[in-house]
Amino acid sequence: MTPRIALDAMSGDYGPTVIVPAALQVLAQDENLQLILVGDETELKKHLGHLPAHLSQRLSIRHTTQRVEMDDLPSHALRNKKDSSMRVAIDLVKQGGAEACVSAGNTGALMATARYVLKTLPGIDRPAITTALPTMQGHTTHVLDLGANIDVTPEHLFQFAVMGTVLTQAVENIPNPRVGLLNIGQEEIKGNETIKEAARLLTESPIINYAGFVEGDAIYKGTVDVVVCDGFVGNIALKTTEGVAQMISHYVKQSFNQNFFTRLAGLLSRSILINIRNKFDPRRYNGASLLGLRGIVIKSHGGADVMAFTYAIKEAMIEVQKNVPSQIRHQLAILLGGDTEQGSDQ
């Protein structure tokens, strides 16, 4: 399948300055890919310059006049920005003009618009956000939800588990991913009622390889492949991770920069330290999936640079190739006993 991916080119902290070069880079690497830059045509052309034919044939521009700002309320974006680059990129997915879209814009507005335009899959009440995180075992863990759903029911957590399972099977090629439920202890008696009930649903499900409660450290120990939690907790875990990693990196730099001898040791360890830094480079993990929609929507970090944004485009490409939404729909149909067409658009 030739993926056509719509890019919300006006999004993020840097807009076309970052997104156009990232698009050209990925386009040059994959000769099947087609990209649609959605945004202000004049501005986009300024950043495109003169393109060689083998790239320009697979790149088009879809002109829009509006832009969703980082502080726009989701409801405002939805009502008043129907010709925004974000909205039109999602519309393209809905109308079949693209198989996926990528945006570095306002997460709340992106989620609300995607949900309104694309609708959720049958059996999914609420979409969730997830991303891959590195583990001690080498493989990655997918944590969801990372911030779309603050208040959840046991059924929502169960749906997150199904979506996480399907995504991990598709993207990481793990046939039977282990699913853990994030809790403050591994004992059965721990946690609130929502989590206990979710545990019961997961234990009873034949399609989930449920591994029980896991604590926060399990995300990075890699004891499971999917970690399920509500969006508040998931977001705090993700941001805490960023904080710890930045602090350690800060002290490592400082320690190797104290005097002549430490700088010499740092010089000799340079390639090792660079390797470690690369291993945890958040840019390599850029590209969170909005799961549970009837279409593929990838959220890039707002502050993404060119390299980071290329990873978000690549995540979209993988999900198109594996047709993740259709696989989630299929698994849910088995669960629900028949492929119903009804979905929730609330």
Place this chain on the structure above:
Amino acid sequence: MTPRIALDAMSGDYGPTVIVPAALQVLAQDENLQLILVGDETELKKHLGHLPAHLSQRLSIRHTTQRVEMDDLPSHALRNKKDSSMRVAIDLVKQGGAEACVSAGNTGALMATARYVLKTLPGIDRPAITTALPTMQGHTTHVLDLGANIDVTPEHLFQFAVMGTVLTQAVENIPNPRVGLLNIGQEEIKGNETIKEAARLLTESPIINYAGFVEGDAIYKGTVDVVVCDGFVGNIALKTTEGVAQMISHYVKQSFNQNFFTRLAGLLSRSILINIRNKFDPRRYNGASLLGLRGIVIKSHGGADVMAFTYAIKEAMIEVQKNVPSQIRHQLAILLGGDTEQGSDQ
């Protein structure tokens, strides 16, 4: 003030094997300190051996016949283990036989017993657990609650802010600590109703230096001195931190151990790497405070070794010297408009 501290000597993964040597170490360092080892006398004496007079004068044993197990339900410990080392150590604080107690036992049982025996301070509905964490700025941040309270009201979060403020003033000598409320975004519109209402209470309070919403990374950036959250979120943040730190440490070791050249670089960087490891050594941060009680109770990590347990004893000593419970009571009295004697024992 000469601190007398009761140690739950049968607690933790290693019991007297760790706690007796830790006690002797701290006793030798501080000639004013008095320690009471609470536990099985025969076993304790076996670990004590023959003591020099200057130590034995300041060390006593309080014999007990029971032990709270790590998997004992709090209610079971409370009802059936009245002669446990944990219970008697707390009883000593209540009866004035000690100014503080330290336990490495079952957190749930410790919290339930401490609350039942000591009662909460006037104006405090629920005690909270907190500990100091390192930051990029050099100073530490206190996060609370770390796991005692899964479901909280805005008033509980407000009380956590008061307790965190007082503890940070006392222990870290920061006159006007900045308090942040942990949330999934810094914008006013983010978060659930509990958090928004807590924000309102904090904004209006004259005794809290409220800095607004903070995200997970703020804990380690050191942008605030106190981070307030419910016990579920706090525990996940703490455990996630452990996971990230372990993973990074794992990859650093692995990277320096790949071949002859990387091992040589590792050898030259040895003292730097040891310094960094020491900086984040969790043993140095051992000793969480159970705040909001009419007495000082310190929880050591169950897996603490001798060095780690000495840090928990030292935390108890500082809180005795600064009389933290009385300071919290004083601040609350100002807030409540008069030093009432009524406290909650629920």
